Amino acid sequence: MARSYLFIPANEPRMLQNAYVFEADAIILDLEDSVAIEEKHEARFLARGFLRHHPRGSAKTYVRINTESDWLKQDLSMLEHVPIDGIVLPKLTLKMWNTYKKHAESIGVDTDIIGIVETPDAFFELDALGDKTPIKGLILGGEDLVSALKTTRSIEGRELLYPRSMVKMACARHGILAIDTPWTTLDETNLKTDIKHARTHGFDGKCAIHPNQVPLINEALSPSKESIDFARRVVEKHETTKSMRFSLDGQMIDKPVLARAKETLAKASRYGLLKEGLNENS
Amino acid sequence: MGKQFITGSLESSDCMVTLYETTTPVIEVDTIVHEAFHDHIVTLINDTLKAENMEHLSVRIQDKGALDYAIKARLLSAIEQYKDDSNG
Numbered sequence: 001m002a003r004s005y006l007f008i009p010a011n012e013p014r015m016l017q018n019a020y021v022f023e024a025d026a027i028i029l030d031l032e033d034s035v036a037i038e039e040k041h042e043a044r045f046l047a048r049g050f051l052r053h054h055p056r057g058s059a060k061t062y063v064r065i066n067t068e069s070d071w072l073k074q075d076l077s078m079l080e081h082v083p084i085d086g087i088v089l090p091k092l093t094l095k096m097w098n099t100y101k102k103h104a105e106s107i108g109v110d111t112d113i114i115g116i117v118e119t120p121d122a123f124f125e126l127d128a129l130g131d132k133t134p135i136k137g138l139i140l141g142g143e144d145l146v147s148a149l150k151t152t153r154s155i156e157g158r159e160l161l162y163p164r165s166m167v168k169m170a171c172a173r174h175g176i177l178a179i180d181t182p183w184t185t186l187d188e189t190n191l192k193t194d195i196k197h198a199r200t201h202g203f204d205g206k207c208a209i210h211p212n213q214v215p216l217i218n219e220a221l222s223p224s225k226e227s228i229d230f231a232r233r234v235v236e237k238h239e240t241t242k243s244m245r246f247s248l249d250g251q252m253i254d255k256p257v258l259a260r261a262k263e264t265l266a267k268a269s270r271y272g273l274l275k276e277g278l279n280e281n282s
Numbered sequence: 283m284g285k286q287f288i289t290g291s292l293e294s295s296d297c298m299v300t301l302y303e304t305t306t307p308v309i310e311v312d313t314i315v316h317e318a319f320h321d322h323i324v325t326l327i328n329d330t331l332k333a334e335n336m337e338h339l340s341v342r343i344q345d346k347g348a349l350d351y352a353i354k355a356r357l358l359s360a361i362e363q364y365k366d367d368s369n370g
Contacts, residue, residue, distance in 0.1 A: 012293070012296075013293075013295045013296045013348055013349070013352040014293060014294050014295035014296065016352075017295055017349055017352075041359060041362070041363070042289050042290070042355075042356065042359045044359075045355040045356070045358050045359040045362070046351075046352060046355040046356070046359075048355065049351035049352065049354055049355035049358070050351055050352075050355075052351070053350065053351040053354075054349070054351050
């Protein structure tokens with residue numbers, strides 16, 4: 001699980017060699033949209049060299065590949081025997097999935113997949129896509145989707161209200177990660193608002209297209225100190241009383257609240273926030 | 283000098299590789315870190331050409347502080363383009 005997924009253009013050594021210093025929970029080396037057509041060949045070699053020989057940081061490492069048939073095969077061939085945590089598959093639909101599986105099996109690539117859903121077709125197939133193995137998460141591709149819908153992104157995010165709900169619902173049903181679309185301008189205030197949309201819908205993570213977006217995403221998608229403290233007290237009282245139904249701070253606590261409290265503590269532990277919270281309260 | 287195969291860029295942390303056929307192969311390295319890394323880069327190029335059975339080719343590298351993996355990747359990409367061209 002990761003809060004921030006930072007795209008790194010695979011044909012830029014300056015960005016590649018700094019990929020792990022931006023403190024993103026995950027990086028996505030991009031062979032697709034951020035690489036010009038005439039540079040794709042070189043980008044494959046650079047990505048392969050980087051992944052094989054550059055020291056790995058703690059961030060999960062994914063590669064976004066191309067889906068056009070020839071490029072798909074070439075990208076997959078270049079990733080053979082390369083250590084990665086998974087492939088990010090754009091323009092995911094059931095048809096695309098079948099094409100990917102055919103090529104991946106013939107080349108011998110077997111790794112986790114995070115699919116980008118960014119076409120109207122995909123939104124009528126979300127349930128089936130979420131059920132495919134080894135798809136471990138879905139990214140909402142907001143920019144392409146709003147283009148297909150003949151609209152634009154807004155800070156209010158109303159145009160993505162339904163798509164965000166659909167993606168999250170499918171991911172929750174299949175127990176996979178829901179990852180929100182990037183905000184494509186660099187103004188901090190609007191980014192914070194867009195992250196709130198992701199958080200409201202319960203997204204696990206959000207994509208970033210610039211390193212400056214990473215700390216804002218990490219902070220906003222982490223449990224707050226107040227929520228960690230409350231969750232700790234909920235769990236402690238449950239363990240003390242063995243009760244599944246009790247009151248705390250005037251709030252009735254029952255099974256779903258207890259489950260959320262445990263999830264909050266697990267998330268806080270995963271992101272190294274639990275110890276900090278304990279120290280503050282000790 | 284015959285046909286040239288050029289990869290990479292002159293951006294910071296990158297290098298530009300020019301690969302070409304000559305009667306007598308040469309390796310030229312122009313690097314911003316000459317004192318510390320010139321010989322190392324020459325060895326890296328020689329080793330890569332040898333591993334690819336391409337020791338008959340000449341290489342010119344204009345290095346802007348690229349790491350080893352990047353230099354090697356740029357060279358391998360140029361070699362691949364040379365092979366594709368040679369195979370018609």
